[in-house]
Amino acid sequence: MVFILKHKYSDLLKYFSVKSKLLMILLHLFVSIEAFSQNDNSFAVIPDRQMYASGETLFAKIYTPANKTSIIVYLDLINQNGKIICGASFRVNDKQAAGYLYLPDSLSTGTYIIKAYQKNISTDNFALNQVYIVNRFDGLEKVDKILTIEKSGEIDLNPIENILFKNFSHKYKSNEQNSFSIELPDSILKEIDGNLMLNIALNNTDFNFRPFFVENTAKSYNYNENKGLIVSGTVFDKKDNSPAENINVLFSIPDSIPVLQYYLTKSDGRFYFLVEDYFGQLNSFIQCAANTQSKRLKIVIDQANSINEQSFKFEAESIGEPLKIAVNEMINTVTIQKIFEQQTITFNDIKPEIKKEYPFYGIPSQVVVPKLFYDLPNFNEISKELLPGVKFRNYNNEPTVFVINSTRRQFFTEKPLITIDGVPVSDVALIKDLKSTDIERIEICTSERYYGNLRFAGVLAIYTTKPDYTIFRESDQFVRHKIESIQKPFSLSMNNNQEEKIPDLRNLLYWNPSIIPQKNIPVIFNTSSIKGSFKLTVWAKNKSGKFMVAEKQFEVH
Amino acid sequence: MKNNKLYIFIFLTGIFISNFLFAQSNTNENFDSEKIRGVSHYIYPSYSGNPFLNTKWLRGNVIFNSGEKSESIMLRYSSYKDEVVYYNDNNNRQIVIDKASITGFSFESEYGKTQVFRKQFYDNYPSEFRFFEVLSEGVVDLLAYRNVSLINTSAYKDQSGILKNMIYINDYQFYLWHPEKGYSLVKLNSSSLISKFGKTEQKQIKKLIRKNRLDLNSEADFIHALKLTEAEGYILNF
Numbered sequence: 154m155v156f157i158l159k160h161k162y163s164d165l166l167k168y169f170s171v172k173s174k175l176l177m178i179l180l181h182l183f184v185s186i187e188a189f190s191q192n193d194n195s196f197a198v199i200p201d202r203q204m205y206a207s208g209e210t211l212f213a214k215i216y217t218p219a220n221k222t223s224i225i226v227y228l229d230l231i232n233q234n235g236k237i238i239c240g241a242s243f244r245v246n247d248k249q250a251a252g253y254l255y256l257p258d259s260l261s262t263g264t265y266i267i268k269a270y271q272k273n274i275s276t277d278n279f280a281l282n283q284v285y286i287v288n289r290f291d292g293l294e295k296v297d298k299i300l301t302i303e304k305s306g307e308i309d310l311n312p313i314e315n316i317l318f319k320n321f322s323h324k325y326k327s328n329e330q331n332s333f334s335i336e337l338p339d340s341i342l343k344e345i346d347g348n349l350m351l352n353i354a355l356n357n358t359d360f361n362f363r364p365f366f367v368e369n370t371a372k373s374y375n376y377n378e379n380k381g382l383i384v385s386g387t388v389f390d391k392k393d394n395s396p397a398e399n400i401n402v403l404f405s406i407p408d409s410i411p412v413l414q415y416y417l418t419k420s421d422g423r424f425y426f427l428v429e430d431y432f433g434q435l436n437s438f439i440q441c442a443a444n445t446q447s448k449r450l451k452i453v454i455d456q457a458n459s460i461n462e463q464s465f466k467f468e469a470e471s472i473g474e475p476l477k478i479a480v481n482e483m484i485n486t487v488t489i490q491k492i493f494e495q496q497t498i499t500f501n502d503i504k505p506e507i508k509k510e511y512p513f514y515g516i517p518s519q520v521v522v523p524k525l526f527y528d529l530p531n532f533n534e535i536s537k538e539l540l541p542g543v544k545f546r547n548y549n550n551e552p553t554v555f556v557i558n559s560t561r562r563q564f565f566t567e568k569p570l571i572t573i574d575g576v577p578v579s580d581v582a583l584i585k586d587l588k589s590t591d592i593e594r595i596e597i598c599t600s601e602r603y604y605g606n607l608r609f610a611g612v613l614a615i616y617t618t619k620p621d622y623t624i625f626r627e628s629d630q631f632v633r634h635k636i637e638s639i640q641k642p643f644s645l646s647m648n649n650n651q652e653e654k655i656p657d658l659r660n661l662l663y664w665n666p667s668i669i670p671q672k673n674i675p676v677i678f679n680t681s682s683i684k685g686s687f688k689l690t691v692w693a694k695n696k697s698g699k700f701m702v703a704e705k706q707f708e709v710h
Numbered sequence: 711m712k713n714n715k716l717y718i719f720i721f722l723t724g725i726f727i728s729n730f731l732f733a734q735s736n737t738n739e740n741f742d743s744e745k746i747r748g749v750s751h752y753i754y755p756s757y758s759g760n761p762f763l764n765t766k767w768l769r770g771n772v773i774f775n776s777g778e779k780s781e782s783i784m785l786r787y788s789s790y791k792d793e794v795v796y797y798n799d800n801n802n803r804q805i806v807i808d809k810a811s812i813t814g815f816s817f818e819s820e821y822g823k824t825q826v827f828r829k830q831f832y833d834n835y836p837s838e839f840r841f842f843e844v845l846s847e848g849v850v851d852l853l854a855y856r857n858v859s860l861i862n863t864s865a866y867k868d869q870s871g872i873l874k875n876m877i878y879i880n881d882y883q884f885y886l887w888h889p890e891k892g893y894s895l896v897k898l899n900s901s902s903l904i905s906k907f908g909k910t911e912q913k914q915i916k917k918l919i920r921k922n923r924l925d926l927n928s929e930a931d932f933i934h935a936l937k938l939t940e941a942e943g944y945i946l947n948f
Contacts, residue, residue, distance in 0.1 A: 376737050383742075416741055427742035510775065515747055515808055560752055605745030606800040 195219060195248075195698030196280040197308055197364040198228065198269035201664050202354045204480070206289040206487040207260040210497045212645065214350045214666035215243065215250045215269045215280065216694050222379040223271040225639065226250045229458050231266040233300060233467065237458045238265070242382060244639045245271075249347050251666035252640045253498060262288045264300045266465060272374040272383065281306075281365040285358070289484040293477045300467035306365040313341060313693060313703040321689075323707045325680050328657060335674040335691065344695040345670045353663040353678055356688035356706060357479035364700075381429035382638055386454035387422045388441055391629065396422025397450055402441045403577055406431070407620060411575020413513045415607055432641040436622060438576045440631040451629040457637060479685075486658040486683060493655050501642040513604050514570060514612040517596035518542075518559065523589035532587050535595075542599050543613060545585075552581040556611025559599040569611035570602070574620040583624055584615060593618045656682040663689075680709045744778045747811050751795045751804035754788075755860075758868060759878030761790035763856050767797055770817025772807060785817050787827065789858035790878060792841055794827075809839060828853075834893060842885070846933045848940045852896075854929075855883040884932075886946060894948035900926040903935060906946045915939060 201212040215226050229240040239257065243250040254267075265286050270279035283302050287293060321333040335351070376383055384404065388397045398418055404426040406412040416424040428437075443450050521539050529535045532552075536545035542557040544564055556569040571578050578584075598612035617624070627633055645664045663678040670693070680687075691703040754761045767784040772794065774780070784797040794807045794815050807815075814828040827841045830853075842853035859881045868874050886894045886906065896902050900919055903926055904912050918938055924931040939946075 380742055414741075414745075416738060419738070423737070425737050425741050510810065513745070513747065515749070516810060560750075601750035603746070603748050603750070603798070603803065603805045606798065608801060608803070 195694060196278055196366055197700060198267055198280045198282050199364060199692055200267060200282055200284050201352045201661050203362050204285045204358045205256055206287050206484050207256055208258040208289055208491055209256050209487055211254045211256055212664050213252060213267060217245050217248050217271060219248055221271055221273050222377050223273050225378040225382050226269055226271050228252060228254060229268045230254055231268055233263055235464050240458050242639050247347050256286060260286050260288060262291055262296055272378050274375060274377055275373060279367055281367060283362045287480050289487055292484055293480045298469040298471050300469055303466040303468050306367050308364045308366050308700055310363065310700050310702045313691060313701045316703045318705055321705060325707060325709050327680050327682050327684055327709050330677060330679050332677045335676060337670060337672060342670055345693050346696045347694060349668040349670055350666040350692040351663065351668055353687055353689045355660040355683060356686045357483060358476060376425055381427050384426045384428055384636060386424055386452060388418050389422060389451045389453060391449040391451050399444060400441050400450060402439060405438045405576045406435060407574040407576055410512050428636055428638055431638040433638060435636050435638055437634045437636050439634055452632045454634055483660065490658050497646055498643045499646050501644060514609060514614060515598050515602050518599045519597040521595045523592045528589040530588050532584050535589060543597060547585055552585045554581050554613060556597060556613060557599050558601060565610035567610040569613050570609035572614045573624060574616055591617055658682055684709050744774045744776060746780055746807055748805040748807045751806045754790060757874055757876045757878055761788055761858055761878050763787040763789045764819060766820060768817040770815055772815045773813050774811060775813055785815060789856045845929065846936055850946050851887045852933060852936055853885045853887050857881045857883060886948060891948060898927055898932050906948055907944055908947050911944050915944060
């Protein structure tokens with residue numbers, strides 16, 4: 154080592170033959186390429202507009218870096234103090250994702266940051282943009298200045314050259330259907346990577362917020378979300394608050410075909426579970442059991458949002474009366490939309506991908522539907538009358554249950570796996586008071602079942618008629634966790650005119666983040682009742698990772 | 711001089727490796743992979759013959775219905791029950807993998823040959839899902855059903871001196887299979903193969919087999935013959 158430090162690198166090479174030198178140069182090139190590949194800044198988040206009223210919906214398109222394997226991208230809304238207000242996660246397809254955030258009604262007026270990031274093992278880079286949100290109950294009456302992020306890390310935007318907007322007018326009438334087409338030359342078509350985004354929105358501000366990219370070498374995650382969302386956390390020993398090792402943590406998602414995963418913690422007490430093929434909000438249960446009597450465990454689930462806190466520097470800009478008037482008009486339209494409960498989003502039908510044909514505990518040997526028989530008042534009666542092969546006893550109020558081993562033709566001596574709506578439960582007392590009317594079906598496996606490394610001495614799976622999960626007693630070791638999985642696919646509602654008497658007050662007339670680039674792109678949009686200046690923006694990314702924009706303005710009268 | 715080269719090489723290798731080490735995850739390996747589902751394997755009654763295709767545990771892969779693979783696990787194929795047994799190192803158990811959860815498996819045999827098995831629905835009698843060994847894939851596949859039957863025989867004494875009257879015998883069945891035409895039973899001999907072709911082509915096929923000096927009683931030559939006929943453009947008739 155001292156030898157290496159004493160001499161120059163070039164001097165070192167003279168000790169090697171030509172072949173060896175070539176090999177070392179290749180080695181170094183490889184290392185350099187690896188290093189360079191970490192710094193892909195083609196990561197940007199683009200909202201549909203720059204100004205919103207609280208209670209509105211913010212739509213965003215996110216371009217993700219090419220070198221990341223994660224298929225999930227997160228979007229957080231952060232206030233000026235760095236606090237996360239809300240967030241969502243979206244599925245990445247071909248390095249692009251799109252989604253929305255409902256802006257809470259109670260948001261105070263000010264500049265907010267939208268941050269897009271992915272959870273990857275390597276450096277945690279993220280993309281930022283800023284939006285201005287006006288509280289629709291306060292307006293801008295008391296505001297003379299707005300804060301904008303100090304300009305640093307802005308992403309260069311290049312014009313889309315030779316783009317043509319055929320049959321596009323600079324004046325449109327309100328409440329009419331209109332059409333035009335976008336023509337792209339071959340030279341641009343060859344350059345474009347992925348899909349285009351087109352949005353047509355009210356242009357009531359002079360703000361010119363541009364997307365930022367920030368390279369962050371702070372904390373990173375120790376997993377890649379290359380298959381789906383990962384739920385993670387830590388199990389602690391409550392005695393000394395130290396991470397608990399060798400604890401089997403179970404994760405279940407109740408469903409008609411339930412999901413179960415397990416994880417054996419290491420010395421850091423951490424656990425990780427994959428949530429795959431789910432949309433929207435779902436319930437999950439995470440539980441663990443101590444492996445010694447003295448241990449008292451506590452499960453702490455990681456927050457869904459970014460692990461890296463943000464701090465921003467702002468500079469103030471004055472605002473004038475025209476903006477205040479425009480904002481008041483915007484607030485009025487949003488308020489009317491809220492009164493008439495006009496929806497901005499239409500959810501697309503999702504074709505369920507049937508990957509799981511039967512539960513994790515196997516194909517049941519018996520399925521019993523209690524409602525096909527006389528009503529029975531408790532599980533003791535149900536097991537006696539309807540469940541051959543299940544021995545349920547309730548002596549001295551200490552219930553026990555055993556399932557028969559059909560191969561050995563004798564009962565297992567251990568407790569079976571008992572699940573209620575797919576969630577494993579250890580306390581047999583939870584099922585003793587279940588009556589026929591509470592149970593939709595009972596599935597029984599009368600064999601020694603294995604699921605990975607888990608072994609079950611038979612299975613007794615009970616599915617209730619009304620799964621509200623109140624039957625479960627939550628504790629430090631049995632935690633109910635609501636997961637915000639990836640957003641359901643959706644599209645912007647084009648026209649809210651369900652009744653002629655209700656005005657169409659959309660500020661966002663068109664938003665499509667997934668336009669396939671082609672020579673001629675027809676666009677049909679409906680103007681709303683709102684009159685004023687609107688802006689059409691086309692966004693694209695080229696194969697070198699550079700962003701391109703084209704804009705057009707028009708008036709609605 | 712030699713030592714200097716060695717130090718430099720180690721130093722550079724260290725830089726190279728550390729670049730990857732920083733990117734390592736410290737999660738459990740395969741925490742997000744599909745888990746094998748199955749039941750406990752109970753030992754079969756002991757008779758002369760072998761209920762398993764492979765006498766030893768062999769490293770192989772299992773393919774789940776989702777397309778995911780569980781790789782490098784110890785497998786044995788039970789020809790007697792047409793099921794795959796795997797050995798779970800963590801709890802030292804032999805587990806019969808749920809047939810419904812996988813589409814196939816493969817392993818490298820004791821003789822170094824990779825044997826690939828595919829689960830297919832056998833629509834003749836008895837109709838059921840079976841594991842077929844894929845011997846050859848093409849327009850028509852050649853499949854082997856490595857069946858072992860337990861049959862009565864004259865009394866004999868086993869290794870422990872116990873009198874028994876049943877043995878496990880190999881009852882391999884070979885099929886030509888086409889996704890639309892289904893299964894056609896074929897025997898490993900030239901007349902069985904030739905009969906599957908049209909009458910006008912049978913003479914040329916006999917010539918082809920003779921020319922290549924193929925002994926169709928062996929699996930390898932039978933496969934070779936089938937591939938030759940396919941390459942020459944002859945269409946199987948079944």
